[in-house]
Amino acid sequence: MDNQQTSHLPNEKFTWRIDNFSKLTSKKLYSKTVIMGGYPWRILMFPKGNNGGYLSLYLDAADAQSLPAGWSRFARFSLAVINQVSAKYTVRKDTQHCFKSSEGDWGFTSFMPLGELYDPSKGYLVGDTCIINAEVSTLTSEKENQVDKASDPASLESGDQAGQMEVEIPQKDQKQGVKTSLSACVSLEPAEHRGTPSLPAGLISNPMDELSDFRGLGKIENAFVPLLEEVCSNHPSLLECQQKRSGRFIEWAFTALGRVLHFLKTKRVKDMNDETCEHLQILWEELETFRFDLTWLEPHVQSALGMRNYVQKAMQVKKLRDNVSALEMEMKRLKAKLAAAEIDLEIAKRDLVLAEEGFEERDLDAELGYVRPQTVR
Structure with missing residues (x-):
């Protein structure tokens, strides 16, 4: 380095x-x-x-x-x-x-x-x-x-x-x-704000909430310290590469590393939508600026970023499975309804045969009429 x-x-x-x-x-x-x-x-x-x-x-x-x-x-x-x-x-x-x-x-x-x-x-x-x-x-x-x-700040004011x-x-x-x-x-600008993505609330962690000393190198968020202890024990080069840096640079560097580790530790596969993947990508790019040897971590980050496509595919498969299950249930319901209708049809046919025995059909529109009395001469 x-x-x-x-x-x-x-x-x-x-x-x-x-x-x-x-x-x-x-x-x-x-x-x-x-x-x-x-x-x-x-x-x-x-x-x-x-x-x-x-x-x-x-x-x-x-x-x-x-x-x-x-x-x-x-x-x-x-x-x-x-x-x-x-x-x-x-x-x-x-x-x-x-x-x-x-x-x-x-x-x-x-x-x-x-x-x-x-x-x-x-x-x-x-x-x-x-x-x-x-x-x-x-x-x-x-x-x-x-x-x-040497930029003139006066030219930036409007x-x-x-x-x-x-x-x-x-x-x-x-x-x-x-x-x-x-x-x-x-200053009023009609264009939409482009520089900052609209991340969900709580996605940006607050590095000043509760801090603890990390190996005398600086104040780091409590949640990050055990994660940093673990990876630094397994990868001593993380500490060695920062020896010639200033105290504040080291503090920022390990805070950036802690954020990526905390993200990977706390997020689940189902969480990896477009917004969270974009956030992880930003955290990773910021971490890379501190020039750690991250060859051991990069595969895990790339795998996490790749989960976005997996989650999308999994959601599509789940949606199709749910659709097939719903159609199968509807088919069973309709088959049961058809079987009940067939039974009702057979009963109706039997009742019709019984009703037709001894029954003589007449023209319902025929005149009832009456018999005229005979005249005596």
Whole structure:
């Protein structure tokens, strides 16, 4: 493995305030572009939802359209809708993603129910103002972030001014009194959102829920730790190949590996539809960026991805089997009904023979008439 220089930039935060939120008519909104970690980012929101009755929030690489093919940028980030009445009810979700040409934005299609967001009593809309918070930590390296830092962020900003955005520089810079305030803007785009697939709720795991130390290498989700322990015991090269990496890079690398392992451990064959296969493919591509020796794992991933066709075929076979069973049951029912009808026919014929004995048919339309009396002369 090549010795690659990597560095991790501290978390940077910014807040997007959106006034007259309930009166918005646009399908999707962009915040103003903000430079964090040397790269331009912005928040993408679907105030009425991108797919269903949920608010949709994404982090967008604002310079994605201007970068050359093959660029990539790895970031760990969180998005939050601030509860302005009680901070403990703030809705925050964390994830990480390798941004690239085909996936310039990433986040949560089902961030929170629209019913809760728009309910004035819940505290997310106060004075019809919604506050969105983002926290971004970017990994920089020679290959993970093939972007042009000299891009002019001013050329990426468009739209009308709509509120106030505050950018919080990391703590060490705040001690020097550095704080920047930028105005947020809303840009309207008629095109459908293409960068982020509409994944079902809960498909994106939250790496910040409950963390545990993994062999002194970093904080990893509790559910991933036993899986990582097992594979690292069987494949020591997983640990050896990360020895010259930074602490945060190692943490992200094993988190990405844990996600793939957890997916394979918890999903069943019946779960492998188009959406889950697409999600596994994304997790696998992100894991590959960390340059583990994954020759032992790739066959299992490819087998899992191939289950989509198997599941589709199995569903087709099951449907046809159920159809055949239903038709066979219908045939039995009709045969039983036919047998009962034949018996009824024989009984009816016997009753008819008995009824016809001694019976003389007459013209039912004939006149009854009467006998005239004879006249005496």
